[in-house]
Amino acid sequence: MAANTRPALFWHLRIALLETRFQFLSSLRLPAFAIPTLLFPVFFYLFFAVVFQSGGPSLAAPTYMLATYGVFGVLGPSIFGFGVGLAQERDTGALLLKRTTPMPAGAFLFARVATAAIFGAVVIGALFLLAGFAAGVELHRSQWFSLAGIILAAVLPFSAIGLAIGAWAKQQAAVAVVNLVFIGMSLISGLWVPIDMLPNVMQDIAIVFPAFHLGQLTLKVIDLDLGRPIWFHLVLLGGQTAVCLVAAALGFRRFSGR
Amino acid sequence: MTAAERSPWRRDPWIAAAGIAAFVSLLMMLPVPEPADPPGGPLPETNFAVVNVTVFDGEEFRAHRDVWVEDGRIRAVGQRLALPDGLPRVDGRGHTLLPGLIDAHTHTYGMVLNDSLRFGVTTVFDQFTAPSLAAQKRPARERLARTDEADLFSAGNVATAPGGHGTQFGVPVETLTSPEEAPAFVAARREESSDWIKIIWEDGSTFGADIPTLDRETIAAVIEAAHAEDLLAVMHVSSLEHGLAALEMGVDGLVHVWGDEVISEADAARFAEAGVFVIPTLSVRLAAAGESMGPELLRDLHPEDVSDMQRQTLAQTFPRPAGTSEASIESVRRLHAAGVRILAGTDAPNPGTGFGISMHGELRLLERAGLSVADALAAATGAAADAFGIEDRGRLERGRIADLLLVAGDLEADLSRSAEIAGVWKDGFPVEAAWAR
Ligand SMILES: [Zn+2]
Numbered sequence: 001m002a003a004n005t006r007p008a009l010f011w012h013l014r015i016a017l018l019e020t021r022f023q024f025l026s027s028l029r030l031p032a033f034a035i036p037t038l039l040f041p042v043f044f045y046l047f048f049a050v051v052f053q054s055g056g057p058s059l060a061a062p063t064y065m066l067a068t069y070g071v072f073g074v075l076g077p078s079i080f081g082f083g084v085g086l087a088q089e090r091d092t093g094a095l096l097l098k099r100t101t102p103m104p105a106g107a108f109l110f111a112r113v114a115t116a117a118i119f120g121a122v123v124i125g126a127l128f129l130l131a132g133f134a135a136g137v138e139l140h141r142s143q144w145f146s147l148a149g150i151i152l153a154a155v156l157p158f159s160a161i162g163l164a165i166g167a168w169a170k171q172q173a174a175v176a177v178v179n180l181v182f183i184g185m186s187l188i189s190g191l192w193v194p195i196d197m198l199p200n201v202m203q204d205i206a207i208v209f210p211a212f213h214l215g216q217l218t219l220k221v222i223d224l225d226l227g228r229p230i231w232f233h234l235v236l237l238g239g240q241t242a243v244c245l246v247a248a249a250l251g252f253r254r255f256s257g258r
Numbered sequence: 259m260t261a262a263e264r265s266p267w268r269r270d271p272w273i274a275a276a277g278i279a280a281f282v283s284l285l286m287m288l289p290v291p292e293p294a295d296p297p298g299g300p301l302p303e304t305n306f307a308v309v310n311v312t313v314f315d316g317e318e319f320r321a322h323r324d325v326w327v328e329d330g331r332i333r334a335v336g337q338r339l340a341l342p343d344g345l346p347r348v349d350g351r352g353h354t355l356l357p358g359l360i361d362a363h364t365h366t367y368g369m370v371l372n373d374s375l376r377f378g379v380t381t382v383f384d385q386f387t388a389p390s391l392a393a394q395k396r397p398a399r400e401r402l403a404r405t406d407e408a409d410l411f412s413a414g415n416v417a418t419a420p421g422g423h424g425t426q427f428g429v430p431v432e433t434l435t436s437p438e439e440a441p442a443f444v445a446a447r448r449e450e451s452s453d454w455i456k457i458i459w460e461d462g463s464t465f466g467a468d469i470p471t472l473d474r475e476t477i478a479a480v481i482e483a484a485h486a487e488d489l490l491a492v493m494h495v496s497s498l499e500h501g502l503a504a505l506e507m508g509v510d511g512l513v514h515v516w517g518d519e520v521i522s523e524a525d526a527a528r529f530a531e532a533g534v535f536v537i538p539t540l541s542v543r544l545a546a547a548g549e550s551m552g553p554e555l556l557r558d559l560h561p562e563d564v565s566d567m568q569r570q571t572l573a574q575t576f577p578r579p580a581g582t583s584e585a586s587i588e589s590v591r592r593l594h595a596a597g598v599r600i601l602a603g604t605d606a607p608n609p610g611t612g613f614g615i616s617m618h619g620e621l622r623l624l625e626r627a628g629l630s631v632a633d634a635l636a637a638a639t640g641a642a643a644d645a646f647g648i649e650d651r652g653r654l655e656r657g658r659i660a661d662l663l664l665v666a667g668d669l670e671a672d673l674s675r676s677a678e679i680a681g682v683w684k685d686g687f688p689v690e691a692a693w694a695r
Contacts, residue, residue, distance in 0.1 A: 017270040060337040121281050128288055136340060138291040145285055223310070223322035224337065 012107060019111035020118075027081060027115055037076030037119055042126045044192070045069045050134045060224065061194075062135035066127060067218035068191040070151040073123030075186060075211060077116040078155050079178050082162025085112070087174035090166070116155045124151055139222065146221045154214045157237055160244035161210065167251025185211045195226065213237040292341075294349035297664060297680040301688035302346035303404075304330055307339065311350020312668065316357050316640025316653030318632050319670045325355055327660040330402035330686030335654050353680055354669035356635060357652050358408075358661030359617050360642040362537045363513050363603025365427075366391060370606070370613040371407035373565050376691040377614030378682050380661035381651055383603070383642070384412035385492070385513050388429050389450040396451060402659065402685040408614075409661075409684075411646065413456035413492070414447060417480045419470045423460035423494070434472070437479035444483040454490040454646065455480060456513065459504065464496045464518055465546075465580035478507045490646065492537075496580070498589070502528075511535040511645060513603065517543050517581015520588040526596035535645045536593055537603040540623035543586040545610025548579045551619035552610045559615055559677045563691050568612035576609050590627035600629065601645055602638035618677040631673045660686035 028034050049062040049069070128144065131137040139147070161181065169177050186192055188202050189212035195203055206212040213233040219225035294309050306327050313323045313335065324339040325332065341347070358380025364370070366387045374382055381399075384392065392412035399409035418424040420433045434443045447455055457480050462469035472480075477493070484491040485508070492511040495501045498519040501512055505528060515538035521529075529536070541551055552572035556564065564572075594600050602624060604616040611619075617638060624634040643652025651659050664681035682689040 014270070017274060021270055057334055057340060058336045058338055059340050063338050118277070121277070125281060125284050128284065132288040136289075138289045141286070141290055144288050144290075148281075148285055222338075227321075 016107040016110040016114070019107050020114040023081075023111045023115040024118055027077075027085075027119070034119075037073075037080060038123060040076065041069045041073035041123050042130070044072075045127050045130055046134075050130055053135065059135070059137055062131060063137050063139075063222050064194055064219065064224050066131040066135075066137055067147060067151075067222060067224070068215050070124055070127055070147065071154055071211060071214045071218055072186050072191040073127060074116065074120035074151055074154050075158050075191075076182060077119035077123075078113075078158030079162035079165065079182060081112055081116050081119075082159050083165035083169070083178040083181075084171070084174050086163065086166025087169055087171045090171075092171075113155055113159050116159060117152055120152055120155055124148055143221050147218055150214065150218050150221065154210075157210045157214065157241040157244075160241045160248065163248040164244040164251065167248040185209045188212070189215050191215055207236065208240070210237050210240045213240075292343065292345075292347060294347035296349045296351075297353065297666075301348065301681050301683070303683075303688055304686045306346040306348065307341050308348045308350045308353075308355050308662075308664065309339075309341075311348075311353050311355045311664075312670070313654055314354060314356040314632065314635050314639070314669065315655065316643070317636055319354075323355075325350075325654060325662070327662075327683070327686050330660050332654060332656055332658050332660055334656055348664075348681070350664070352667065354665045354667065354675075355654070356663050356665070356669070357639040357654055357658075358663050358682065358684065359602070359638045360652055361604055361606070361614075361617050361620075361638075362601040362642045362646075363539050363605045364613065365605070365607065366395075366410055366412065368567070369565075370567070371395070371410060373568050373613035373615070374408040375406060375614065375682065375684060375689055376563050377559075377617065377677070378663035378665075378679055379408055379614045379617050380663075380682070380684050381409045381411065381648075382613075383453075383646060384410055385456050385494075385603075385605075386416040386424055387412055387414065389414040389452070393451060404687040405684055406689065409651075411453045411648070413454050414450050414452035416456045416458050416494075417443060417472065417477075418458040418460075419472050421470045422472070423458045423462075423469055434476065434480075437475045440476065440479035440483040441486070444480065444487050444489065448487050448489065452489070454492060454510075455484040456492050456494065457481070457509075458494045459500050460494060460496055464516075465578050467578075474503065474507070477504075481508050498525075505529060505532055505534055509534060511537065511601075513537045514539050514605070515543060515586050515589050515593075517547060517583075517586045520585050521592050523592055523596065526589075526592040526598065529593055530597040533599075535599040535601055535641075536590070537601045538586060538590045538624075538627070539603045539605040539620075540583075540586055540590065540627065541611045541616045541620045542605035542608045543581065544583045544623065545608065546576050546580045547583045547586070548575070549583045550575060550610030551616065551623065552612070555612065555615055555619050558674075559618060560679075564612070564615060567607070568615055571607040572610065572612040572615070574609035587623070587627045590624070590629075594627065594629055594633070599641055599645055600624065600633070600637050601642045602634070615677075618674075621673055621676050625673050631670055634673060635669070635676075 049065040053061050165177050188206050189209045216225045217233050309324045312321045326334045359378050360381045361379050362383040363385050364382045366384045392414050395410040415432050416424045425431045461471045481491040490510045492513050493504045493509045494513050498516045602620045604611045604620050606613045606616050621634050640653045662683040666678040666680045667675045
């Protein structure tokens with residue numbers, strides 16, 4: 001077969017895509033995963049940004065919520081996919097089974113991240129359509145693309161949180177922890193309600209959460225952020241992601257019994 | 259078709275590519291804002307918006323705002339306003355938009371309102387001019403129409419003694435000599451439609467002259483009569499001693515700061531407590547002290563927009579120096595620190611000042627006296643309107659007249675950019691000037 005002469009990267013990509021298909025379809029069949037992660041952000045946006053704000057003098061609120069509900073929209077699939085899914089596979093032994101197959105670990109991680117990104121893209125698509133054609137939000141083309149890009153990139157730091165939770169928590173506990181992080185972090189980070197409307201204490205606490213920094217980075221695209229410099233958010237976000245990855249690595253080492 | 263071709267193995271890359279293409283096309287068809295024209299070309303009138311501009315609203319700076327003007331008035335100021343389709347838009351990026359400036363101390367004659375407007379001063383508070391001129395200019399401030407003149411509010415005829423300060427300029431002045439005449443004097447000013455009462459207390463002692471002036475009883479009686487007619491009473495004084503005495507008499511504001519002494523912190527606090535405002539007119543105070551801003555302004559600011567009259571008065575000097583710049587500037591610093599409301603006024607066209615142009619110098623001097631950029635600008639906009647009880651201008655706020663000054667650059671970072679004018683609107687109409695070409 002001619003295909004055998006192809007470089008190794010080609011086969012890695014193919015395997016990764018196949019694993020993604022598997023992950024995506026199995027996630028889709030899990031209503032507890034698919035419904036809240038796909039429908040929550042879209043319905044919240046429809047209700048708070050389109051219906052509530054309809055005919056208002058300013059588009060600041062629907063534009064703000066477009067950015068933050070977008071971040072919220074990828075937070076769900078990222079941390080649920082890694083956090084709950086991973087804990088589940090580990091506890092049921094499915095993860096051990098996968099370790100015995102020749103599939104590279106990279107493909108396994110890629111599939112999870114890509115699945116979260118696909119769900120994220122569907123949420124972003126729905127939110128952007130609602131914003132542009134129902135709420136009346138108008139952005140420069142570069143702003144639409146930057147928003148979409150940052151929101152999709154948020155899958156990576158959020159997956160790192162999910163990975164850390166999945167590596168440490170047992171399946172039942174993981175569901176609780178993930179929900180707590182999902183709701184608590186979103187609220188305090190200003191993803192639901194504009195952060196300058198929250199008490200100052202919560203604004204100070206928010207700095208420890210990646211969702212806050214991602215929210216601010218997206219809001220910066222549309223000039224509605226709190227005005228801190230980009231590097232401030234990138235440095236803290238990078239540090240927080242590194243902590244999550246180290247925590248995840250320690251968790252898996254423990255699980256592997258090494 | 260073979261089994262391998264139908265398998266996900268082969269289809270997946272195509273599905274992924276199609277998904278990415280669909281996502282990108284969706285981003286490509288989302289609505290974009292209508293184009294906004296950068297300032298520099300012809301500016302829109304009456305109905306338009308300045309978008310994505312840093313505003314100074316008369317009190318503080320706010321970034322990324324849209325200002326929507328409708329029928330010559332401000333319809334809305336906010337972030338990402340829902341603007342109607344087809345509304346002309348000025349791209350305000352890199353610019354600062356503020357209310358047209360208010361010069362709270364001028365003396366009007368001839369074409370000077372024209373000179374003011376070209377430099378972004380859309381309203382002047384005149385502190386003594388012929389009542390007939392004030393009456394002639396009055397209708398312009400109540401209608402929204404294309405104009406090449408700033409609006410005028412005026413004290414009209416000042417309260418001064420026969421032969422006193424104010425009578426030497428050739429304008430006929432009705433004077434008074436005793437407290438008993440005060441009610442009739444104020445009633446006559448009201449009849450002439452003076453917007454407030456200005457009292458002159460000047461014996462010439464600070465510049466070595468001996469000038470007849472009102473006595474304290476008469477001054478107190480005029481203040482009382484003004485308040486009885488519901489008019490503000492403001493006063494010209496030249497010494498700290500007279501300033502403090504005026505405070506005791508219940509004056510509403512001083513139209514100069516003195517130049518003889520630095521006020522003590524305790525006395526500054528008394529001014530704050532009484533709620534008395536001060537229009538320091540540092541431009542003229544420094545000129546009197548022999549440190550005129552005139553040459554600096556003539557060098558820095560738009561020579562092509564400076565009229566012969568502005569050039570002439572800016573270059574003039576006082577015959578006899580009076581006071582020190584330190585006494586005036588340090589007094590303003592203490593008054594401001596104590597919380598006294600400071601207003602920007604130039605006393606144009608006195609020697610060393612020019613209509614309009616000197617407001618940009620006065621802003622720099624107020625900054626030198628310790629006011630923040632926002633406080634200095636408030637002194638020339640919101641605070642001035644508030645102090646004189648004028649509610650239709652001085653702030654970027656729904657319902658107020660669209661008197662606007664658009665400045666190139668970040669004014670908050672550098673107040674001296676105030677004269678980098680990119681546009682002036684009066685009553686929603688763009689003003690013609692050399693900087694527009
Ligand atoms: Zn004067």
